[in-house]
Amino acid sequence: MSNLPLDGIRIVELTQIAAGPYATQYLGDWGAEVIRLENLQTMQPGTRGQYAKVSQDLVDQARATLAQGFIFPNWEAGPRPWNRFTQFTATARSRLSMTVNLRTPEGLDILGKLLETADVFIENNVPETLAKLGISYEWVTQNNPNIVMIRMPAFGLTGPYSNYRCLGLHVDGTVGHHHIKGYPDVDPSMRGDTVAADAAAGGSAAFAILSAIWYRNRTGKGQMIELCLSENFIPVMAEPIMDYNMNQRIRGTIGNRDYYMAPHGVYPCNGQDNWVAIAVGSDKEWQTFCKIMDNADLAEDERFRDTISRLKNQDELDEIIKLWTVHFTPNQVFIMLQTEGVAAGPLLDDLEILKDKHMVERGFYQELPHEEVGTLKYHGPGWSMSKTPNKLRIAAPLLGEHNEYVYKEILGFTDEEYKRLEDEGHIGMDMMPNVP
Amino acid sequence: MALEDINVLDLTHGIAGPYCTKMLADYGANVIKLERPDGGDFSRKLGPFPDDVPDIEKSGLFLLLNTNKRGITLNLKNSAARNMVLELVKEVDVVVENFSPSFLPSIDLSYQELANANPKLILVSISNFGQTGPYRDYKADDMIAYAMGGAMHSKGLPGREPMKYGTHVILYQSGIVGALATMTALFAREKNGYGEHVDLSIFETAAHSRDARSPDVIAAQFINAVKPRRTPGSTVGTGTFPCRDGYIVFSGGGARLPQTIAMIGQPEMLTDPRFSTRSAQLDPENIIAFNHGILMPWFMQHTMRDAWAKAQEHHIISGPIFNSHDLLSDGHFRGRGVWENIEHPAAGTLEYPGRPFIMEKTPWQIRRPAPLLGQHNHEIYCDMLGYSLADVANMPSQSMI
Numbered sequence: 054m055s056n057l058p059l060d061g062i063r064i065v066e067l068t069q070i071a072a073g074p075y076a077t078q079y080l081g082d083w084g085a086e087v088i089r090l091e092n093l094q095t096m097q098p099g100t101r102g103q104y105a106k107v108s109q110d111l112v113d114q115a116r117a118t119l120a121q122g123f124i125f126p127n128w129e130a131g132p133r134p135w136n137r138f139t140q141f142t143a144t145a146r147s148r149l150s151m152t153v154n155l156r157t158p159e160g161l162d163i164l165g166k167l168l169e170t171a172d173v174f175i176e177n178n179v180p181e182t183l184a185k186l187g188i189s190y191e192w193v194t195q196n197n198p199n200i201v202m203i204r205m206p207a208f209g210l211t212g213p214y215s216n217y218r219c220l221g222l223h224v225d226g227t228v229g230h231h232h233i234k235g236y237p238d239v240d241p242s243m244r245g246d247t248v249a250a251d252a253a254a255g256g257s258a259a260f261a262i263l264s265a266i267w268y269r270n271r272t273g274k275g276q277m278i279e280l281c282l283s284e285n286f287i288p289v290m291a292e293p294i295m296d297y298n299m300n301q302r303i304r305g306t307i308g309n310r311d312y313y314m315a316p317h318g319v320y321p322c323n324g325q326d327n328w329v330a331i332a333v334g335s336d337k338e339w340q341t342f343c344k345i346m347d348n349a350d351l352a353e354d355e356r357f358r359d360t361i362s363r364l365k366n367q368d369e370l371d372e373i374i375k376l377w378t379v380h381f382t383p384n385q386v387f388i389m390l391q392t393e394g395v396a397a398g399p400l401l402d403d404l405e406i407l408k409d410k411h412m413v414e415r416g417f418y419q420e421l422p423h424e425e426v427g428t429l430k431y432h433g434p435g436w437s438m439s440k441t442p443n444k445l446r447i448a449a450p451l452l453g454e455h456n457e458y459v460y461k462e463i464l465g466f467t468d469e470e471y472k473r474l475e476d477e478g479h480i481g482m483d484m485m486p487n488v489p
Numbered sequence: 490m491a492l493e494d495i496n497v498l499d500l501t502h503g504i505a506g507p508y509c510t511k512m513l514a515d516y517g518a519n520v521i522k523l524e525r526p527d528g529g530d531f532s533r534k535l536g537p538f539p540d541d542v543p544d545i546e547k548s549g550l551f552l553l554l555n556t557n558k559r560g561i562t563l564n565l566k567n568s569a570a571r572n573m574v575l576e577l578v579k580e581v582d583v584v585v586e587n588f589s590p591s592f593l594p595s596i597d598l599s600y601q602e603l604a605n606a607n608p609k610l611i612l613v614s615i616s617n618f619g620q621t622g623p624y625r626d627y628k629a630d631d632m633i634a635y636a637m638g639g640a641m642h643s644k645g646l647p648g649r650e651p652m653k654y655g656t657h658v659i660l661y662q663s664g665i666v667g668a669l670a671t672m673t674a675l676f677a678r679e680k681n682g683y684g685e686h687v688d689l690s691i692f693e694t695a696a697h698s699r700d701a702r703s704p705d706v707i708a709a710q711f712i713n714a715v716k717p718r719r720t721p722g723s724t725v726g727t728g729t730f731p732c733r734d735g736y737i738v739f740s741g742g743g744a745r746l747p748q749t750i751a752m753i754g755q756p757e758m759l760t761d762p763r764f765s766t767r768s769a770q771l772d773p774e775n776i777i778a779f780n781h782g783i784l785m786p787w788f789m790q791h792t793m794r795d796a797w798a799k800a801q802e803h804h805i806i807s808g809p810i811f812n813s814h815d816l817l818s819d820g821h822f823r824g825r826g827v828w829e830n831i832e833h834p835a836a837g838t839l840e841y842p843g844r845p846f847i848m849e850k851t852p853w854q855i856r857r858p859a860p861l862l863g864q865h866n867h868e869i870y871c872d873m874l875g876y877s878l879a880d881v882a883n884m885p886s887q888s889m890i
Contacts (some may be wrong), residue, residue, distance in 0.1 A: 058677035075699040081671050098744045114768045125580045126706045133762070143704040204717055213819045221700075223808025226738045229731040230808045231729075234655030239646065241810055245721050245729035245738035246644060249658045256665035257512075261846050263672035264516050268491040268851055270679075280846035284827050287816075288508075288553065288842040289661040295549025296537035297813035298840050304813060309632060309653050313535060319636065319650045328651055330636035334628075396628035398637040400651055403709035403716060406638070406696060411624040418706075429710050432697045436670045437619075439600070439686040441677055489582075489744075 057084025058441060062266065064173040065090065065164075066148070067155075067188075068101045071221055071248065073205055074358075075143050075255025079202060080262065081147030082434040083443065088171075088459060089150045091452055092358045093481050096488050099220075101135035101452065105484040112385055126426045135484060136425045139176050142449045146371065146421065146431060150450035151459040155186050165196040166464050172269075173262055175179050177205035177422050181216045190277045199275035201265040205258055207282045221248030224282045235306045250286040256435075257285045272349030315363035316342075316370050319400065320378040322386065328400040329383040331374070331390065336360065345389050346377050425450035453482040490517025491851040495675065496581040498574075499523065499558060500565075502530040504657050505615050505629075505691060507554040507589035508664025513671060514557035515584075515844070515853050521577065522868060526562040529862045539836065545862060546835035552859045553841055556831065559859025561869045565596055574598060575606045576874050582684075583671055587615040590625050600686040604885075605661045611684040615667050619690030629691065631657040638695030640702040643716040644835060646755060651718060681873040723778045725770040729810070735793040735809040739784075742770060748803040753787045782861060833858040 062085040068074050081087040096105045107130035116128050122256040124139045131137050154160040168174055174181060174193055181191070183204075193202050204210060207219035225231055225247050235244040261278045269275050287294070293304040296320050309330075311317040317332045333339050336359050343352035351357065351373065356366045363370055378386055383399030390397035401409055407418055407430055426448075460466040460480065474480045492513060499510040499522040507522075507530070524530050532554060534547035545551075556729040563570050575598075578584060584603060586593060593599055600612045614620055617629035632653045635641045639659065645652035646808035670687045678684050705716045722728030726742030726749045741749030750758045758764055763775040770776075782818060788796050793809035800807040809815070816822065817840075844853035869886075870876045 058673050058680060069701055079669060095870065103743050111767050114771045124711060126711045139708045140704050143707040144699060192875065203664055208821065209825055212825050214821045215619065216686045218804055218806045219808050222804050223738050223806055226808040226810040229811050229813055229816050230655050232812045235652060236649065237694065241736045242729045242731055243646060243721060247654060248700050249654055251574065252662055252700055253665055255699055256662060256669055257845055260512060260669040260672060262847065263669065263676065263847060264491040266670065274850060276848060276850040278846055278848050285845040286844055287827060289658055290656065291553045291842060293536065293654050293813050294842055295553060297817055299537050299539045299549055300541065306655065330633050332630045332633055391627040394628065396630055396633055398629060398633035400642045402642040403705045407706065411618060411622040415619055415622045429707055432703055435666050435694065435697050436687055436689040438674060438677065441685065
């Protein structure tokens with residue numbers, strides 16, 4: 054038992070890929086016990102990999118093209134690729150894994166028994182997937198009337214898109230995010246590479262769960278929560294949506310620029326693929342920036358005199374700034390500007406951020422050991438609390454790693470029953486041989 | 490409502506802090522928003538505005554971010570303000586603020602001073618870089634937080650500058666995480682009996698956020714290399730494709746390629762050696778041959794909605810790129826009631842984005858629109874704190890409220 058704020062809350066999850074596991078990562082990091090249901094009989098593409106069987110040929114091909122979804126540690130998929138898949142190890146810490154075949158009556162029965170002991174049941178599947186398994190809120194409350202159940206489909210339990218299959222990157226399209234980002238001079242077919250809706254849904258779902266438990270703790274009443282990836286992201290698109298509602302204007306992309314600040318963008322620096330972001334928020338900051346660039350002419354240039362002029366003449370402005378930034382490293386520009394009160398920041402790549410001195414001093418990245426992938430640095434909990442120190446405790450679970458604990462300690466199965474469930478394909482640590 | 494017993498003093502401005510307190514207020518918390526008397530929260534000066542005419546009571550951004558809050562004004566820099574803040578602090582469970590980390594200590598309202606007035610108080614501080622560390626006092630906006638913390642270095646096209654998210658995604662994300670952190674701290678207080686100081690860094694929120702960043706950081710540790718920016722469409726059957734009237738993001742590669750081939754009705758492709766093995770599907774030449782030569786012409790004969798429906802019939806994960814008009818006129822979203830008409834005394838009745846999620850027993854609810862600047866001064870200062878009408882009437886001349 055930890056002494057973390059959410060200690061004592063048990064969450065059972067039937068989650069896939071991104072948004073669902075992200076919600077439970079937050080709650081698990083802060084002390085909730087998260088039990089992940091998995092099935093040895095099927096492999097949902099994405100969560101623990103695309104395939105159960107990954108040939109070395111395919112791994113090598115991925116190495117040549119850097120297809121990051123197929124990246125395995127040391128370029129070895131190993132005998133149990135589902136434990137080594139990067140997307141999973143990166144995002145599934147702070148939880149336990151049990152296996153059960155929910156496509157059998159006994160499997161459902163086992164889930165029902167587990168739900169009796171749980172505070173929360175969370176899932177993020179297409180609604181028809183649960184319907185086929187015979188799982189509904191009604192069924193769940195027959196097992197535990199005061200449970201909090203949260204369902205996270207992309208588009209809802211009702212409506213024409215209800216069973217549409219989507220991930221975050223598709224939802225970012227449908228709610229309008231892709232339309233307002235990207236290079237203004239490049240065709241939209243070059244967009245579609247962000248999954249911001251997943252992160253937003255994960256955070257909101259964790260908030261929704263705690264709000265519902267807060268209410269239950271006062272009233273004894275559990276409830277059903279429906280959180281769609283798409284709908285949760287709509288308020289994040291407030292500015293283009295309110296502009297449309299107020300002025301019937303359809304906003305497009307302005308790239309790295311801003312409606313109220315200029316200069317505002319990303320500029321090349323000395324070195325290979327090095328960039329710095331700069332955001333000048335006022336005329337005073339512009340004058341400071343000109344001083345840092347040691348460019349008195351620019352400070353007096355009428356084209357850039359005030360924000361409105363700078364917004365109007367951004368193309369010329371950006372060209373001038375580029376010619377200055379290329380002489381420095383991103384960090385030099387960052388420090389020169391920030392010490393004088395102008396917002397700037399280096400574009401930290403995937404390795405630089407691990408070594409960033411601010412991140413290091415705050416201890417944001419923390420090491421966790423993992424039997425199959427070794428010791429790696431993972432991002433820490435989402436915030437810190439002054440009187441509740443928190444360190445990461447457990448890395449992503451191996452498939453079925455916690456079967457003994459769940460079946461025997463929580464559910465009270467005997468050794469004989471446990472053995473029978475192994476023989477019947479519920480319990481194990483290997484995907485079935487017939488899974489591709 | 491779920492959070493109706495939680496009282497919050499909201500000292501925030503901009504987007505991240507106000508979205509945090511909006512989440513709390515929209516699900517029932519009693520939120521008192523404190524603004525500076527000279528113009529209020531700076532988001533009041535950001536648009537969109539009706540007919541593009543700036544008006545601090547009509548900012549679409551402010552109106553959306555501040556629903557269900559009561560609004561008061563107070564000049565925190567006036568020395569007499571300190572006692573009034575401490576009186577308010579005694580009445581609440583939570584204070585949320587997103588000033589620069591040095592500001593509250595500079596006016597003698599550090600966490601310790603607030604906690605002395607109310608030991609059970611939870612202070613949630615949302616800041617660019619956190620309350621400690623070498624960058625603590627640095628400035629940032631959404632782009633800079635994403636540039637430093639997020640996956641921006643790997644977003645965009647090879648050979649061009651990296652590309653940020655649209656609008657202010659990281660700031661909203663920080664607001665969501667702020668609301669989650671507030672609830673977590675409330676659970677901690679239930680357990681321990683005391684409050685504490687929550688330190689939420691927007692930089693860290695960007696690095697934490699479950700976009701590509703967290704898996705890429707793990708992959709980078711395996712291969713000691715960073716993810717390059719690349720042209721979208723890294724495998725046969727996956728990419729963003731032009732349709733007759735727009736674009737669709739389509740992930741019909743890998744295990745789903747047979748479904749894609751069924752969708753376009755060209756079954757002979759199933760046995761084509763360029764596309765039939767998993768390794769062939771990653772070959773750049775085969776990607777171009779299939780995606781440009783076969784798939785794109787099919788999409789260009791369909792509207793994005795037709796193409797989407799057909800893709801979904803074949804269970805292929807996909808989504809069109811909607812603009813605001815497409816989204817607001819879409820029957821699915823309208824039918825589910827995601828839009829909310831809200832009447833505001835200055836801005837009139839407008840349609841807003843509504844609930845982010847549905848709680849069956851304790852639904853999201855609009856109890857009041859965003860406050861006019863100082864609208865609830867009388868209610869809070871007189872009715873709640875017991876100041877007299879004369880006291881309140883005198884305050885503006887002392888630049889207090």
